[in-house]
Amino acid sequence: MTKFLKRHLINILQANEINNLFSSFDQIGEIVIIRIPDELSNSKKIIGEVLLDKIKKAKSIYRQSSVVKGDFRIRELELLAGIDTTETEYKEYGCRFNVDVRKVFFSPRLSTERNRIANLVKDGENIINMFGGIGMFSILIAKKKKCNIYNMDINPDAIRLCKKNLELNKMKGNVIPMCGDASNLINELDETADRTLMLLPERTDNFLDSAVLGTKNNGIIHYYCHIHADKKNALERATKHYFNTIKIKSTVLHSNIVRAIGPKYYQIAIDANIRK
Ligand SMILES: C[S@@+](CC[C@H](N)C(=O)[O-])C[C@H]1O[C@@H](n2cnc3c(N)ncnc32)[C@H](O)[C@@H]1O
Structure with missing residues (x-):
């Protein structure tokens, strides 16, 4: 996406400013979210207008103005261009959300990963x-498999939207939304x-005991963590961390890097079988 942005911003920003722009932005249905460094704050509106003009489907361009934070893992957004609506429909693997x-x-x-x-x-x-x-993971799973999924979340808005999303999708399985x-x-x-x-x-790590309690003997836990490491060591370090944290017998069946979340900083998935 950087090339795309650069091409359209070349007449608006200085070359060094363009290089400072973060390498990507997210498009979620009709909404675009971009991170703009403080040095480019004066140009934020024009960057928003360019994105609105050049991305066909986009109706609202927001700047992410805080990190993802709090229990609900949400971020602050500032409207740069377009209409101020943060609700949209997003499609993934044949499901609507x-x-x-x-x-x-x-x-x-x-x-x-989903x-x-x-x-x-x-x-x-x-x-x-x-x-x-x-309900992203839950609905994608239930679309494919005839299973029973308890979709828990502490954010009432997430559970409200999960219920709405269950109505939008035909599924083989059953998803039960639970708030708390x-x-x-x-x-x-x-x-x-x-x-x-x-x-x-x-x-x-704070919830691993509860995950063990909720999982059958020989069941599988999908454990996710963030690890500071070189890419080549990230999986090994995450696996070590998992074994230092889990209190019962467990075998790691698989691990993968889900995504980079910063320089030498990775989100890791560990699939592990537990025995109790
Ligand atoms: C990283 S998000 C993952 C959301 C979802 N799995 C997805 O991929 O879109 C973490 C979610 O955990 C929820 N959460 C945080 N603390 C919680 C808790 N103690 N119990 C249940 N849900 C919680 C947040 O509201 C947030 O929706």
Whole structure:
């Protein structure tokens, strides 16, 4: 996307300013979110106008004005150009999702990981998605497989949108939205899961005991973490960290880099079998 931006901004910004622009932006349906460094603040409106003009589908251009933060993992957004609406429809692997990029966590950059997990699930599984948000993982899985998924989230807006998204998609499986803290909700469940997803990488370790409690003997936990490391060492370091944290017997079945989240900083997925 940098080349695309550069081509259209070359007459507006100085060459060194263009080089300072972050390398990419996210397009989510009709909404574009871009990160603009403080040095380019004076040019933010014109950058917004260029994006609005050049990206056909875009109706709203926002600057991400804070990091992703808080329990709900959301970010502050500042309108640069277009209409001020943070709700849009996003499509992924044949599923439709209603998203509100101001009120809930959402990242199009997890789509490959979501598809990878959906392909691992087998018909008949019972699944806990501890940090399920608007139902991205859960609905993609249920679209493909006849399974039962508890989609938990502490953000009421995420659960409201999850319910809306269930109506938008025809699925083979069954998704049950649950609003609240995942640890409490797992305590209340009558059954355990064949598979538990833990996509809250900044805080996964605080919830590992609850994930173990909610998962069957020989079940699988999808554990996510953030690791500072060279790319070649990232998986090894993440695996070491996992084994230092898990208190019961466990075998790592697979690990992969989900995405880079900064220089020498990676989001890692670990699929592990647990024995209790
Ligand atoms: C990184 S997002 C993942 C969302 C979703 N899995 C996705 O891919 O779109 C983490 C989610 O965990 C939720 N969350 C944070 N703390 C929680 C808790 N204690 N219990 C349940 N959900 C929680 C946040 O509201 C957020 O939606």
